Every structure is written in C-alpha cells, then in structure tokens.
Amino acid sequence: MKKVLILSGSPRKDGNSDLLCSEFMRGAQESGNEVQKIFVRSKKIVPCNACYYCRDHGGKCALNDDMSEILDAMQAADIIVMASPVYFYSIDAQMKIIIDRSLARWTNIPNKEFYFIMTCADDNRAAMACTLECFRGFTACLNGAKEKGVIYGTGVYRPGEVMSSPAMKEAYEMGKNV
Incomplete structure (x- = not known):
C-alpha cells in the first residue's frame, strides 16, 4: 500500500482537471492505496513573501495558513499527483501557490513519485x-523525484466535458497501477 x-489545482469543484483527479483517486483506492485528495481552492493559502523565515526556523513558515498541513501531507506521501488546467499556456494560480510555498520545506520532500494531470480547451498537446x-521544473528541484x-x-473547456x-x-488506469 x-x-x-x-493536489487538485482546479479552480472549479468538479471541473475537468478535478474530475480526472477523482478518477485517478478511484483507481488508486481500488488498488488498496491510502489516498488523500486536496482541493487546493478550498484552502486558505497566501503567496510566499520571500522573507526566508523558514530557512532560519527549520521549515516553519512565518505565514499562518493551510500550507503547513499541505506540506505535512506532501512529506508523508509516497506519490504526489499535481493537477492544473492550462491557463495562458501555464499552470493556474492554485497550483503555482503550492509550488512557491513549498519553499519552506522543499528539501524535506525527497524520493517521491509524481504524476501530472493537465486539461485544456485546445486539442493539441503542444x-x-x-x-x-x-511541473517538471518544480520536481527537478526535489531530490530523487521520479515522474x-x-x-x-x-x-475540454466546459465543466464535465472531460x-x-x-x-x-x-x-483511472494510472491510479489503479500506482
């Protein structure tokens, strides 16, 4: 197990990338894994202010919000799934804030397996x-990360089109085979 x-970065509950997260979760649970899904938009997370308090205080952030619970979950996980819709050819704000705020403990998130989920209205993967x-830039900074x-x-554009x-x-299959 x-x-x-x-980490569902969808800004819409049951949006396309969130629905894919749920399918991944269903497959992973059916295979007997312990799965936690965090709908990032429902959490209170403020942007990093680059004060580096975390550097001098053992990874504790000066900002008091829900990010510490997410970092705890990232540290405890064997596998991390990161999902985002494509916004202007990039990740959305919900996922970007998770990546940026990982600064507090990024060195304490080693040897994780990563899966990435993306959705966009364009038919072309390019x-x-x-x-x-x-996503790859973030995981390249983590020791032992494996995509x-x-x-x-x-x-897919409208909610549910996926x-x-x-x-x-x-x-579902990818989740089932973790």
Whole structure:
C-alpha cells in the first residue's frame, strides 16, 4: 500500500482537471492505496513573501495558513499527483501557490513519485508543453523525484466535458497501477 496525495489545482469543484483527479483517486483506492485528495481552492493559502523565515526556523513558515498541513501531507506521501488546467499556456494560480510555498520545506520532500494531470480547451498537446515544464521544473528541484505519468485532457473547456474523453480511462488506469 502506498500513500497517495492528490493536489487538485482546479479552480472549479468538479471541473475537468478535478474530475480526472477523482478518477485517478478511484483507481488508486481500488488498488488498496491510502489516498488523500486536496482541493487546493478550498484552502486558505497566501503567496510566499520571500522573507526566508523558514530557512532560519527549520521549515516553519512565518505565514499562518493551510500550507503547513499541505506540506505535512506532501512529506508523508509516497506519490504526489499535481493537477492544473492550462491557463495562458501555464499552470493556474492554485497550483503555482503550492509550488512557491513549498519553499519552506522543499528539501524535506525527497524520493517521491509524481504524476501530472493537465486539461485544456485546445486539442493539441503542444498547448500543454509549458504547463508540463512548470511541473517538471518544480520536481527537478526535489531530490530523487521520479515522474511516473502524465495525463493530457485535451479538447475540454466546459465543466464535465472531460467525462467523454479518453483521459478519464487513462486517469483511472494510472491510479489503479500506482
């Protein structure tokens, strides 16, 4: 059994990337894994102010919000799933704030397996290249991080459109095979 943490960066509850997170979760749970899904938008997280208080205080952040609980979950997980819709060819604000605020303990998140979930209105995967590079840029900073899979939810814009996409099955299967 593995501990799986899903960070759903969708700004919409049951939005397309959030639905893919739920399918990944369903597959991972059916395989007997312990799964926690965090809907990032529902958390109170403020931007990093680059004060470096964390550097001098053992990874404790000067900002008092929900990010410490997310960092605890990231440290405890074996597998981290990061999901974001594509916004202007990049990750959305919800996922960016998670990455930036990881500064407090990024050195304490080693040897994790990562899966990335992305959705966009464009039918072409090339529209997701920068988004994927944002995820990869973050994990490149983490010791021992291993990219295990990417789900491309292309051609979906309105909430729920992903339900008829092959990405739904891919998310379920990828979750099942963690």
